[in-house]
Amino acid sequence: MRLQRKRWRIRAFRKRRELRSISDRTAQIRPDDILLFSTQRNEKIRLPYFLNYYREMGVNHFLIVDNDSDDGSLEYLMKQPDVSVWHTRKSYKRSRFGVDWLNWLQWQHGHGHWTLVVDPDEFLVYPFCDTRPLRALTDWLDASSIKSFSAMLLDMYPKGRIDAQPYQEGQNPLEITSWFDSGNYTIEKNGKFGNLWVQGGPRARVFFRDMPEKAPALNKIPLVKWDRRYAYVSSTHMLLPRGLNLVYDEWGGEKASGVLLHTKFLDTFTVKAQEELDRKQHYAASIEYKAYAESLAQNPELWCKWSEKYINWRQLEILGLMSKGNWA
Numbered sequence: 001m002r003l004q005r006k007r008w009r010i011r012a013f014r015k016r017r018e019l020r021s022i023s024d025r026t027a028q029i030r031p032d033d034i035l036l037f038s039t040q041r042n043e044k045i046r047l048p049y050f051l052n053y054y055r056e057m058g059v060n061h062f063l064i065v066d067n068d069s070d071d072g073s074l075e076y077l078m079k080q081p082d083v084s085v086w087h088t089r090k091s092y093k094r095s096r097f098g099v100d101w102l103n104w105l106q107w108q109h110g111h112g113h114w115t116l117v118v119d120p121d122e123f124l125v126y127p128f129c130d131t132r133p134l135r136a137l138t139d140w141l142d143a144s145s146i147k148s149f150s151a152m153l154l155d156m157y158p159k160g161r162i163d164a165q166p167y168q169e170g171q172n173p174l175e176i177t178s179w180f181d182s183g184n185y186t187i188e189k190n191g192k193f194g195n196l197w198v199q200g201g202p203r204a205r206v207f208f209r210d211m212p213e214k215a216p217a218l219n220k221i222p223l224v225k226w227d228r229r230y231a232y233v234s235s236t237h238m239l240l241p242r243g244l245n246l247v248y249d250e251w252g253g254e255k256a257s258g259v260l261l262h263t264k265f266l267d268t269f270t271v272k273a274q275e276e277l278d279r280k281q282h283y284a285a286s287i288e289y290k291a292y293a294e295s296l297a298q299n300p301e302l303w304c305k306w307s308e309k310y311i312n313w314r315q316l317e318i319l320g321l322m323s324k325g326n327w328a
Helices: 002-018 047-057 073-078 099-109 134-143 201-207 269-279 283-298 313-318
Strands: 020-023 035-040 061-066 083-087 114-117 122-125 151-155 185-189 196-200 223-225 231-234 238-240 258-262
Touching (some): 002 099, 020 073, 035 099, 047 073, 047 122, 061 099, 073 083, 099 114, 114 134, 134 223, 201 283, 258 313
Parallel strands (some): 035 061, 035 114, 151 258
Antiparallel strands (some): 020 083, 122 258, 185 196
């Protein structure tokens, strides 16, 4: 595992050549700042709400890789006073779906910081997030000597066709995608890395109904007290060293955890899915996007009679999708 971790770090070091700094404001970063890292392509319509959501949560600086956008999102990011942005035209797939790029930026700028790695369609909720900023959570994690914090990816969707209500720039996407699957999740332990592998939700129910074992993983470890020795292995599903993946209690108790509200399924998704299918830059020959395109062509609706409307984090805790552990 040490050799593998060294390999990923060396790979990230080499991939740094693919990134061109467009707007570098990292000199503003203070020693105790909370940093957010992300990759994006053509997400201009999502960026205003995404940035404001995490600003209000307590993120101090954003470090974003733009993968050759042509919708004005790069220009928008350049104007943001708390955003540093890098541009690349290189292959998203050959960078291990952006992991190499972000591993490098975290190595260079994240050491000693709490770092959050999320996509522009992912919104973290955690225990007491309605009354306590992210800093309160990271302070408690520090005091508890906890270096990583997990969050299950929860797919959100509208009631009715996903293309029925147009999404407007700057709008809270949860005003549209306010429903989710409260059950049908499977959990399996990864013997090699020690992380939990979670699958299910509407993507298993609708897009991968005939082969649920191929449904996308929903386990994430997006919040980490970063160290240059660390490396993400596969998206934010797992890290090295392996101890960072032990975000659960093996002895029957509960560790604090959160949820990433995943707002992919807006009216913009059909076009986005076809674009990504054409680009062929995603995992396993874009099998996920093939499933999206085929299913949505037949019926662009994810809501069912068992769907539940999102209220708040306490609802997710009651359903067992997140836990406050011993953080009171």
